[in-house]
């Protein structure tokens with residue numbers, strides 16, 4: 154500052170790559186706390202922030218597209234956030250502290266990488282380039298699948314992931330014949346055990362979904378650029394006009410290649426402040442392979458709430474703060490009309506060595522599992538409508554790092570409010 158007036162050197166320059174929930178939340182926070190700073194927000198999609206978790210209700214035709222949009226161009230102008238849409242950042246120069254996009258260099262004092270992941274293609278021949286085989290990640294995917302459903306009598310969802318579930322649910326909700334092909338022995342088999350899988354299976358069948366467990370697609374059979382049927386490795390053939398695949402995400406870490414920023418297939422490595430090994434460069438949201446000081450381990454979390462919470466923490470630290478991420482990620486979702494799932498903290502799909510206790514009420518279709526790491530409660534899953542009592546208390550116990558000797562585990566399951 155000179156004589157109380159700002160000069161250009163005093164203005165902090167922030168660059169954010171990825172305008173999903175993590176990146177846009179960070180931009181909003183930066184502006185909230187620093188009226189003078191320059192914020193440049195890059196997104197390679199054509200849209201300002203939209204709600205990715207509203208894409209399934211949009212596909213089911215339960216929510217109009219306008220309700221999926223969360224921010225418009227005017228909002229960015231009002232907040233003086235320079236939003237560069239349809240613009241992929243192509244490189245980072247960590248020594249010069251610039252990013253390369255649009256053929257020019259953008260200097261930064263702090264940089265946030267909130268690039269998320271991209272869906273993996275179907276691992277069987279015939280799918281690539283077919284106009285009726287879809288991933289389900291972006292607004293454009295949702296529009297395209299929706300149009301194809303209108304032209305279809307039958308559809309096939311492939312894969313054992315949440316996304317494959319969302320596709321099967323949407324096909325069924327749109328009243329076309331629905332098949333779901335899963336390699337595993339049950340739905341979400343790395344997350345749910347046999348009993349929980351059974352409850353979801355029952356819910357799926359009440360919506361007339363044909364489930365094919367232990368099956369893998371060998372080939373998407375093509376005719377004139379369209380897939381006409383799938384053939385499984387065990388010889389099952391299913392004909393349909395629409396195919397949706399959910400085989401997980403590949404993290405968008407390519408920008409770190411050739412730079413000193415540490416990253417791997419599990420994302421961009423960062424500490425509990427979400428800062429990478431290169432000072433002033435941060436990661437947030439799906440792509441952040443972060444150290445969680447509550448659970449005392451490193452992992453990646455692909456949930457909406459986590460992306461927003463990360464965006465806030467990253468912004469504070471980009472401004473020179475020292476705030477650790479201190480949250481227990483959680484989400485709730487419908488699993489077909491008849492079933493709900495609530496999950497908090499760690500789960501066996503992220504950390505297979507967790508120990509579990511569970512309680513089951515078959516009549517009410519209630520299921521509750523708690524996960525322990527050594528003698529600490531670290532996470533849980535609740536299935537069934539009205540079965541969420543005690544969740545707050547569990548989350549608080551996880552945050553407080555409470556310890557429970559093994560003989561107590563069963564009684565912890567009984568917690569209510």
Ligand SMILES: Cc1cc2nc3c(=O)[nH]c(=O)nc-3n(C[C@H](O)[C@H](O)[C@H](O)COP(=O)(O)OP(=O)(O)OC[C@H]3O[C@@H](n4cnc5c(N)ncnc54)[C@H](O)[C@@H]3O)c2cc1C
Nearest residue numbers: 171173174175197205241242268269438439455456457460
């Ligand atoms: C269909 C669907 C349903 C879901 N349902 C739920 C749910 O019920 N509950 C839940 O908790 N979570 C759900 N999720 C997950 C949740 O949406 C994500 O965890 C969250 O949106 C991640 O936000 P993000 O900002 O980290 O990344 P993203 O939303 O992936 O945003 C990253 C953005 O960066 C862009 N980008 C990447 N590289 C570059 C580059 N080099 N230059 C410019 N831009 C770039 C990407 O194209 C993308 O637009 C769902 C996801 C999907 C797809």
